Structures are given as structure tokens and as C-alpha cells.
Amino acid sequence: MTAELEELRDLITHARVVLWDFDGPICRLFAGHTADGVARGLVEWLESRGLHGLVTEDERESLDPHVVLRAVDGRHPGSDLVAELEERLTQEELRAASSAMPTAYADPLIRTWTAIGSRLAIATNNSPRVVRRYLSSRGLISCFTPHIYGRTEDLHRLKPDPHCLNRALNAMGAAPSAALMIGDTPSDYEAAQSAGVPFLGYARNERKEKLLRDAGAAVVVNSLAVVRAVVLDQA
Template sequence: MDDASALLEHASCVLFDFDGPLADLFAGHPASRIADRLRRRAGRLGVPPAELPETGDPLRILRIAARHDSTGRIAAELEVQLTREEVHAARTAPPVPHADRLVERLAAGGRQVAVTTNNSARAALAYLQRRGLARYFGSHVHGRAADPALLKPHPDCLERALASTGTAPAECLMVGDSPGDFFAAVSVGVSFVGYARNDRKAQALRQAGSEHVVRSLEDLTMAAALA
């Protein structure tokens, strides 16, 4: 609680990863099934089957396909399909406990909020509109770029958020749930707090170097009310 309060005290803007800290995006539309469909599509489009591993991570398929696609056509087609799948998932995705209230309290306290995610900005915005949260984020919803090489841990989406909010890195705090989130934040000088919904997530964040990890967003929500 003390750590959370100290982090928020100096933050005029809070950047949120989307899937994990705000929503359980794939709860009703599993990422593993999406990855299977993307892998089959990539194979039909010409990516060597031996290069397409069994994985539950659709973004991994997107990255691999891009490396075998000098024209950009394959990656573009997979991007369209993945975005469609994510928007569909966003229609039923449940919120992370305390996430809605945290966003509301941050905004009520005069802080800007932004999304910095490897998911589609369209999916994140669809979810925020459904939850009545879009008004807090405005135009500050930054999803993956067309180039998969710019996915986190590359800081591209964070850099876009800093530019759109007009905020210096030292004035920002990022809430993320993966080592990639942590590395992206550190690379641009943004403070970071990890959200870990289980022991595996907590261990991965701490091994990456995150000093601040919370197991519930309630800690941050309470701190936002006091900071």
C-alpha cells in the first residue's frame, strides 16, 4: 500500500496494459484457439509449417509470420484476422476486479489515463465503450502498430501515449502484467507496477526486475483515493 501510494503520488498519467490489468480479454474466446486459427492461415499463406510452433499466443504467430514475409502481405492478412478475433472477444470479456473503479478514481483525482497494449486498439476501445470507461481515456488508446517488430517490449505504444498525453516519462506510471510491459516501461523511463493475478505471473515479473508487484488492483484503487 505504501509503495503504491508513493508511485501514484508523482504520477500525473497512468498507462495501462489492456489484457490483464483492465480486462480478461480471452476468458470466453480463448487465445489458444485464435493462435491455432492464425497458424493454419499462416501456413496456407506460405509460412513454412516447421516455423509455426504449437503455441497459445497469437502474437507469437504474428511475429513469426512477419519474419517470413518480405512483402508484408501475410502479416497484414493475419493482423486483420487477429483484430477481428480480439474485437469479438472484447464483447464478452469480464473486467479485472477493481479495474473499473481504479480508472474512475484516477480520473476523478485529475490524472490522465491511457492504454498501451499489444492488442488491437479497436478491441480495447470496444471493451472500454462497453464498460462505460471510454470517456476517461479519450483518444489515448494505443494498440499494436502494423509492424509486429514494434510490439512490446519495444516501447512504441508507450512513446505514442507519452506524445498524445503530453506527459514526460518521469510523470508516468505503467500498470502491466508481463515482463514485456516492464521492459518497455523501463526503456523509456516510466515507473512500473506489476499486476499479478497468480504466482506464475508474480514470479515472472520479479525475475524480470519489477520491484513493485501487487496481487490485487484493490491496493492501487485505495492508494488512488488517498494520493
């Protein structure tokens, strides 16, 4: 047995609460409705209102809608403009939910963890409305309700800020050491580190794995099948 598999077993053994990132570990939200296209749409909407200067070239070229949203919020925090931009992103996410691609083995892993008595929560930068729509479509909403913690009007508290993780832990009465965060980005890892929550990385390709390991993640899996096998073994 490899050292990393031993670490995975240890993470799962001590986890009474599992905090899931949404887009990545549970599904590819923008599988059929690309995130870069959404980001470009947000930038074009700003430009149509004469607000080209609100987003730098680097932010524009990130092709990440959350980068665009955070950038505008940083320059006009709490404004009507930010609220409208956030709602436009939410509507794009809701459209994307209908063509989202389930992550392999995510559904059975969620059901298995729930069946053996673990408590699950969502901690995401996506809109909670989107999460609820997707989970309902997969018959998984009862595995998480009411613990779905997503984007709020406090946009400066998006991950890597640990705000959504701390909301989940507080609501569930869980100590950070008794929880486990499953995420697929360095910002997920950084949020878990800040919250004091052990972290399990999920990487669907080598590029994502390298990003996670470079950020400091010690345990990274390329398939949730191995996680389910460990959970079943410990049930």
C-alpha cells in the same frame, strides 16, 4: 506499513499520467475465447495456404497469437500476408471482447483516477479497435479518449519495444518520470524500463507474479483494490 506498500504509495504520488496495458490489468480479453485457440487458428490458416514453414515449432507451441504474428512479420515484413494475418487476429480479438472478463476493481480504479484529475492512456499490443469496443461497453471510453495506443502495421514495434508508451507520452506531453505503467507481463516491464517509465505490476496468480518479479519488477499487486485504496487516500 510494508516497504512495498511504501513504494506503491510513492509510485502513485508521482504519477500524473497512468499508462495501462489492456489485456490483464483492465480485463481478461480471452476469458471466454481462448488465446491459445486463436494462436492455433492462425497457425492452421497459414498451414492451409502451404505456409507451415513460416512458424517454428517453438513459436507454434507458444500458443500466443502475438508470437505467431511477430514471427511471420519477421520473415515477411510489411507483406499482404502479414496484413491479412493481423486482420484475422483483430477479428478474433473483437469476438473475444464480447466475453471478456473485467479485472476486479479495474473499472472503479479507472473512474477514481479520472475523477481526481489524473490522465489515463492505453498502451497495448492489442488492436485499438478492440480496446475501444470493450471500453465503450463498460462506459469507460471517455476516461481514455483519445489516448489509446495499440497495435499498428509496424509489428516489430510491439512491446517489449516501448513504441506505444512513447506515443502516449509524446501525445500527452508527459515526462516519463511523471508517468506510471500498469502491466502484467515481462514485456510490459521491459517496455516501461526502455521508456524510462516507473512500473507497477499486476499479477492475478502466483505464476504471473513470479514472471514479473523474475523480470525485475519491484512492486507487484495481486488486486487493484489496494491501488484504489492508495489513490483514494491521496485524493
